[in-house]
Amino acid sequence: MTIATLLVANRGEIACRIFRTCRDLGITTVAVYSDADADALHVREADLAVRLPGAAPADTYLRGDLVVAAARAAGADAVHPGYGFLSENAAFAAAVQDAGLVWVGPPVKAIELMASKTRAKELMAGAGVPLLAPVDPATAGEDDLPLLLKAAAGGGGRGMRIVRELDALPGEVLAAAAEAASAFGDGEVFAEPYVERGRHVEVQVMADAHDTVWALGTRDCSLQRRHQKVIEEAPAPGLDDALRTRLHEAAVAAARAVGYRGAGTVEFLVSADGRPYFLEMNTRLQVEHPVTEAVFGLDLVALQLRAAEGEPLPSPEPPQPSGHAVEARLYAEDPARDWQPQTGALLTLEVPEGPGLRLDTGYTGGDTIGVHYDPMIAKVIAHAPTRTEAVRLLARALERARIHGPVTNRELLVRSLRHPDFAAARLDTGFYDRHLADLTAPGAGRDPATAALAATLAEAVGGAEAGRGVVAGRPTRPGGPAPARFGAWRNVPSQPQRKRYRSEPDGTEHEVAYRTPRTGVPEPYETPGTRVLTATPDHVTLEVGGVTRRFAITVHADRVHVDATDASYTFTALPRFTDPATHAAPGSLLAPMPGTVVRLAEDLAAGVTVEAGQPLIWLEAMKMEHRILAPASGTLTALHAAPGHQVEVGALLAVVQEGPAATTPVPVPVPEETA
Structure with a gap:
């Protein structure tokens, strides 16, 4: 058909x-x-x-x-x-x-056989595919640790937990089962040995109804956060020919064992000593399929449609691969705050175009990132003759992208791609566990103070042009006199004007001083080694230490976005005086994001005693569950949350009074995500 x-x-x-x-x-x-x-x-x-x-x-x-x-x-x-x-x-x-x-998609029977990871492992064992032996949580001992709990019917990291202490196992099993039931309607979980420093390697398969099964190379998807992939590449680097052949043969055997048809992915865990173990077969197209398409010169969706129409694959053997491809998932999230999802208007999304670059996205500038779905904004893919070239191309494209709106993981992606371990292909699923603090620390080479100066000069020029009846070089009051403005050139020496900004998301404040001399072009005050070359409301060019640097400035309400050639900055313009109404009461627990209250701690009510760090409220947002913790030990004096309530960011959920007579503000903790 x-x-x-x-x-x-x-x-x-x-x-x-x-x-x-x-x-x-x-x-x-x-x-x-x-x-x-x-x-x-x-x-x-x-x-x-x-x-x-x-x-x-x-x-x-x-x-x-x-x-x-x-x-x-x-x-x-x-x-x-x-x-x-x-x-x-x-x-x-x-x-x-x-x-x-x-x-x-594949036949219904193939989906059924692979839907349960426990049944799939039994089937793969019969087909001779290597796998990890399951462990019964009820009889597990110290020698079995660490264990990995997984949802039998799930994916995407939901219901997955690493257990390193035997005493914690029963509680983690219950929690994993509850999350699996909520996410997939099936609370079955199983345990298997957790392989430290293992690599996540997968094989793309494509099959038709005429007994042809292609193994389309390998992909490495080891860089993950919360068991969800962040950076993927093809082919998986550093595998010897024997291991690559073994993975291809195992993937084809898995597909044939279930009479597969269409696109699918067979996932393996490769231990540090090079032994592969079957994880699961995803009976669908994968998020990371573009890297395989780039390397093999194929359109996997077109092949899916062809297989669904009953047509054979173009040839008995797949085409030969060429070059290397790397994909980065751009998320609306803050990695420095436990990967907290972000929401709001995506004001600008511009990723450089050119040979070897591809953008897959469901958003354009002006769209809104809501609370109901996954926070992935886009996938950026680079393809080049070598891995080094592909990684360099992708890092530079991300660095030059203009992304204005919610906080994203863009800088983390750039730093990850340039990390020595990634450059040397020293890859495993614990990459972010080891390196996250360094990857999210204030970056060397970044210069937010100079970016704040550029923002200040652009605003000053814009104000001066508006006062003269000109904005961006165009008259706004043709034929009329230009009104005088405070802050323009004066005939007597004056104190510099000052502007304050707060860097987002780290909260660092910057104060910039400037003057507007007789030329009408604002200039920095007491900033040695910095000279203004050009300044408009949208672009500023500075000479800093003898080096010319260019900045593009975009203003959205009180947010100012500054895009330089090597970094991007987001600032909030601060008023001269702080509004006392913006301070929350001591001990206030505020919603860190819009979401739905899914449950409360048992017997939680006003008047109960709580302990510091105790989970009080569970929020679900963007397919993830977040725990709101007690900021201190004390008494819950107010509770404004109930299961089923939809809350906006900053909504007051509860108030905890520290001790009998709390007098100082209690910091609200960053919620810990449990997904």
Whole structure:
């Protein structure tokens, strides 16, 4: 059957990615969207769109019945699940086919066999694929530690926990089961040995209905936070030919064992001594598929559609790989604050274009990053003849990108790509556990003080031009006199004007002094070695220590974004005097982000005694669960949260009074994320 109209049962970046291939193939596209996504990019790019009433995933993108009904209403003849949501749900795949629609994915039986990680391991053992022996948590001993708990029906790090102490095992099993049940509707968890300093290596497979299975090389996905991938590359560096061959053969054996068809990924853990162990098979397209596409010169989505139409793969053997590709996931999150997700308006998103660079995204400048879904903004991919060239190209593209809005992990990505361990391909899943503090520390080579100076000069020029009836070189009051302005040139010496900024997100304050001389061009005051070459409201060029540096300045309300050639800075312009109303009461627990209160500590109520660090409130935001901890030992004097409540960032959740007579403000801790 030839596919004419395709519905993508997903959202964001992956929906846009699939639509791109459909446009190239002449296939009509259908989007589904929740109320929160009504103006999302994937909706704007689709030919047709169908609303799924509600905002939460459980009410929208996880409702298979509504998605099938949407496909019928739009006249679609096929459904592509993307990744996440219902992409590995066998019942949904069956429902799509029962409705007479083409399922762009593997057979239902293959999904069922691989849906449970415990059953998949049994099947792989029978096929001769190497794997880690499971450990029964009920009988585990000290010799079995450390253990890794995993959700049998899950993925994406949900329900996953590392246990290093035997006493903690029962509680962690219960917590993992509760999270798995909430995320996947299945609370089954299992345990296996945790391999220290293991590498996460996977093999992309592609199969058709004519007994052809391709193993499309390896990918290394070892750089992870909370068991979720951050940087991926192909091919996986540093593997010898024997190990690479063994991984390819094991992946093909896994695919053949379940009668696979379409795109899938077989994931392995490779120990420090080079032994591979089967982890799971993802019966869908992976987030990191672009690096394989770049190296092999393929469109995996086009091949998925071809396989779904019953066509054979183009040849019995896959094409030869060429070069190296690296992908970085750009997230709206603050790595320095325990990877806390961020929300808000994405004001600007501009990533350099050019040979070897690719951007996959579900956002454009002006869109809003909400609380209901994963905080990934985009994937940036670089392809070059060698690994060194690809890594360098990607780091520079990220460094030069203009990203204005919520805090992102952009600087962490750049530093990771340039870290000596990454450059030398010394990769393992503990990379961020060891290096996060250094990677998020105030960076050498950054110069926020000079960036704040550029912001100040741009504002001063803008104010002066507005006063003369000119903004950005254009008259604003043609024919009328220019009103006088405070702060312009004076005929007598005067004290310098001052401007204060706060760096985001670290909170460092900068005070800049400047004067406006007879020339009308503001100049820094008491800043030796710095000279203003040009200054407009949007661009400032400075000579600093004999080196010319250029800055682009963008202002959004009280936020000022300064993009230099080697770094980007975000400032909040501070008023001359602090508003006392902005101070929270001592001991106040404020919501660190918009979200939903999912549960409270047992018997939590006003008047109870709490201990410092005790989890009091659980918030769910952006597919992650966050614990709000007691800031100090004392009495809970107020509780404003209840399960099911939607809260905005900064909302007062509770108040803890430290001791019987607290008189000093209590700092609110950064919430600890449990996902």
